Amino acid sequence: MIEVEGLYKSFKVAQRNAGVTAAIKSIFNPQYKTVQALEDISFTIDEGEIVGYIGPNGAGKSTTIKIISGILVPDSGKCSILGNTPWKNRINHVRNIGVVFGQRSQLWWDVPVMDSYYLLKDIYKIPETTFKSNLDLLTATLDLSALLSTPVRQLSLGQRMRCEIGASLLHDPKILFLDEPTIGLDAVSKMAVRNFINTINQEKKVTVILTTHDMSDIEALAERIILIGKGKKLMDGTLTELKNRFVTHKTVTVDFAASTQDLSIKGTTVLSRTKERISLAVDLETIKVSDVISILSQNFDIKDVAVNAQPVEEIIVDLYKEFQI
């Protein structure tokens, strides 16, 4: 459905130091630096997938989204989305996609949201029945009913974002690009947006590509992760694969009836120990978590057990470190 092959893009960035002298200098002798934003990016995405496109700031996430949504022309490379090359058949291509740029607005600032929706209806030539059923679905799932008659400038960020996402789905796009859709949202709005993305993915088979810095977005939504850094693709796989590869330790915490017995289990290190509680880091390569628990239960009168995996955030931080990005 989406095939990207060998995408390259570089930008010329003006460079100068702060200050008046540097500014005057740069009038006569402007300095430029070429920044390789994308270097040989390739991937294939099938229908109905939700893909999390992640990487640190400046990795090239937004550049990729811009290129595959047809608004930026790459230096070289191939891309075919539903048979169209985005930057060559822009108008045909954008009919099939919906885009949300988390930091920009597509709604008309001065008028009620509904006016923008009607305008989009005419722009995309959405048939009346489709428009109505889509609007009903969006209103119900995104809880928009109270917002549609409000001018956009009077909406809060979270409310506006819900309307933005609604706006990008009115024309039944087959693919949805979300560039940081949950930026700046509170927990409740984030949940609403995530639930909604899951719903349309399951009910309408919309393929979703999202970039985000919020790892809980990824955990809640994405089956598959593409990690890029400094313009290069570093990893492409499922979240489980990622975890299996990088989660080497789990933490087992046990509460028990007071005891002062000493204990050392091979393959574990004690993180903390009180009279009624022990916390162990378990090296999964040496010993299984279940074995650790059974040893503990033989020695203590266990009241409560908690097993914690390394949170995805930390895995990502480790990943960034490993790839030195």
Added chain:
Amino acid sequence: MKAYYSFFKMRLLKGLQYRTAALAGVFTQFFWGFILIMVFEAFYRSTSSPQPISLQELIQVIWLQQSFLVFVMLWFRDSELFSLITSGNIAYELCRPTSLYGFWYARLIAQRLSGAILRSLPIILVASLLPNPYGFSSPVSLFSFGLFFVALTLGLILIVAISMLIYIFTFYTMSPTGSLLIFGVLGEFFGGLILPVPLMPPLLKSIVYILPFRYVADLPFRIYAGNIGIHEGLQGIGIQLLWIFVLLSLGNLWMKNALKKVIIQGG
């Protein structure tokens, strides 16, 4: 087509909201019109040789200039479009299945039209109540009024085609100030809005007739005043059509080219 129409409508409605701005504009234009009329009256009184345009005709032109100011001035602009380009919010415009040129064109026409609707009628109305020779009078004939109407409409289409070039230029310069100033001043001068074209020296006049600017305001207004006859008027409309064709093609082509190189600013 419907998309352009609803976009146009939305823009028109937005423009009609600014009633106070329009009222202030009406007063300014009146004031300005009077100054111009007084200057030219003094000029006509001090000369005895016959001029290529009579004071009566010139007064008609001046009132039309003042009332259709937003139709004919190049500096009348949509600053939202400039900020779309410089801030990168053009990203969303490019995600729509429409030609960006056509879309912006509809938007600019609507903006000028909504500005004119609120301003032109009050000025014309009050000006026509003024005593002779300062007042605005009815056209010389019904046919020349029809011709005036056609030329004015084509003039609007033409000026938006010219102004589109300024917007496209901003893709390269990232700041509209310079091109706006140069285009604005040149357009105003060569359009006969500072010095009426008939009063220009022959050499300058021949330059003005080569450039597109005078076909925006000078042609329709002088047709109305009767200074340009039916025959010359029809000829002028032909040249208007030619310029519109040339500038629309050029603008479309340039826009396509610019979009290939455009960098969407911001992350």
